[in-house]
Amino acid sequence: MASSRLANKPLADIAGLPMVVRVAQRAAQSGALRTVVAADDVRILQACAEHGIEAIATRADHASGSDRLAEACVALGLDADDVVVNVQGDEPLIDPQLVHSVAALLARQPGASMGTAAHAIASLDEFHNPNVVKLVLDASGCASYFSRAPIPWARDLRGSDWWNGAAAEAQPRVTALAGFAPLRHIGIYSYRAGFLRAYPTLPQAPTEAIEQLEQLRALWHGHRIAVHLAEDAPGPGVDTQEDLERVRARFA
Numbered sequence: 001m002a003s004s005r006l007a008n009k010p011l012a013d014i015a016g017l018p019m020v021v022r023v024a025q026r027a028a029q030s031g032a033l034r035t036v037v038a039a040d041d042v043r044i045l046q047a048c049a050e051h052g053i054e055a056i057a058t059r060a061d062h063a064s065g066s067d068r069l070a071e072a073c074v075a076l077g078l079d080a081d082d083v084v085v086n087v088q089g090d091e092p093l094i095d096p097q098l099v100h101s102v103a104a105l106l107a108r109q110p111g112a113s114m115g116t117a118a119h120a121i122a123s124l125d126e127f128h129n130p131n132v133v134k135l136v137l138d139a140s141g142c143a144s145y146f147s148r149a150p151i152p153w154a155r156d157l158r159g160s161d162w163w164n165g166a167a168a169e170a171q172p173r174v175t176a177l178a179g180f181a182p183l184r185h186i187g188i189y190s191y192r193a194g195f196l197r198a199y200p201t202l203p204q205a206p207t208e209a210i211e212q213l214e215q216l217r218a219l220w221h222g223h224r225i226a227v228h229l230a231e232d233a234p235g236p237g238v239d240t241q242e243d244l245e246r247v248r249a250r251f252a
Contacts (some may be wrong), residue, residue: 001041003242010044010089012244015251018047019238022092022251025053030099032085038072040145064214066189067200073193074173080194083107087188091245092234095187101228102170102190112142115190117228119182126184133213135227143225146185146213168193183227186234189215195223 003009010020017025020037028035037048039053040062048055056075064070078084085103087094098117105115118135126132130148137210138144145151191199195218205220207213218225238244 001043003239006213006238006244008043009238010039010041011047012238014092014244015249016049019092019244020044020089021051021053023087023089023094026092026094026096027085027087029096030085030103031096032099033201036072036076037089038068038212040068066196069191070094070200073196073249078193080172080192080197082193083190083195084196085188085190088237090238091188091234092238093250095234098186098188098228100231101230102188105226106190106192109140109241111193111224112226113191113195114215114225115225115228116143116215116225117188117230117234118187119186119230119233121184122233123184127182133187135183135185137183137227141213141227141229143219143227146211146215148211148213150182156240168236175243180209183229184233186230188234215241 001008001010005018006012010078011018014022016226020039024035024037036053037044037053038058039045039048039055040058040060041056045055046055056072058068058071058075062071065086065088069084073084083103083106085099089101102115102117106112109115121132121134121147127134127150133146133148134151135146136144136152199218205217207220208216235241236246238247
C-alpha cells in the first residue's frame with residue numbers, strides 16, 4: 001500500500017476489481033489447490049473478503065517477500081513437502097500456465113528447494129541493463145548464479161557482436177559460441193514449504209547484499225533452484241500510473 005511510485009497500488013481498480021483480486025483470480029486458474037493473499041494491511045484483507053478471496057494477515061516488518069511467505073506457511077499449517085508459489089501482487093497479467101510450470105519443477109527436480117523461471121534475452125540493451133536480472137544454468141537446468149551484470153560474458157567477443165543483426169538471427173549464434181543463450185530472470189518462485197519456513201533463519205549471503213537479489217541466499221547456503229524456460233516474456237507488472245493504464249487497456 002505504501003508504494004512510492006503508485007499509492008495504494010494493491011487496490012487500484014482494474015475493470016471493476018482491485019488489482020490484488022485480479023492477481024489472485026489469475027493465480028487460481030493455474031490449478032493450485034488453494035490461492036491465498038498474504039498481506040499486512042487491513043484494507044487489502046477487506047477487499048479480498050468482499051470478493052471471495054482467501055487472505056491472511058502477516059506482520060508489517062518483514063525484510064523480504066520470502067520472509068512474509070514463511071510466516072504465511074506457518075499460519076496455514078502447510079506440510080514440509082507442500083509446494084508454494086509466490087506470485088507478486090502487482091502482476092495482474094500473470095500467465096496461469098507459468099504459475100503451474102514453476103510449481104511442477106519441484107516434482108521433476110526432487111533435489112531442488114526452489115523453482116523459478118527465465119526466458120531468452122532479446123536485445124543488447126536488456127543484456128546490459130542492471131535492472132534486468134540475468135542467470136546461467138547448469139547441466140541439470142538449475143541456476144548456477146543470478147546477476148545484474150551481463151552473464152555469461154563472451155571474453156573473445158565485443159558486446160555488440162552478441163547481437164549482430166536481428167535478435168532472431170543472432171540467438172543461434174550466441175548459442176553456438178557461448179554454449180547457451182543469455183537468459184532474463186522472471187520474478188516468480190516456487191518453494192517447498194519446509195525450506196520456506198527455514199529460509200528466514202539463514203544468514204544473509206555476501207552475494208545477496210552486493211547484488212540485492214535475495215535468491216542468492218539460497219544458492220550461497222547450498223540449496224538448488226530449478227528453472228523453467230519460458231518461450232515468451234511474461235505480461236508487464238504494475239509499478240507506475242503508466243503501467244496501470246496499459247493494464248487497464250488490456251482488460252478493457
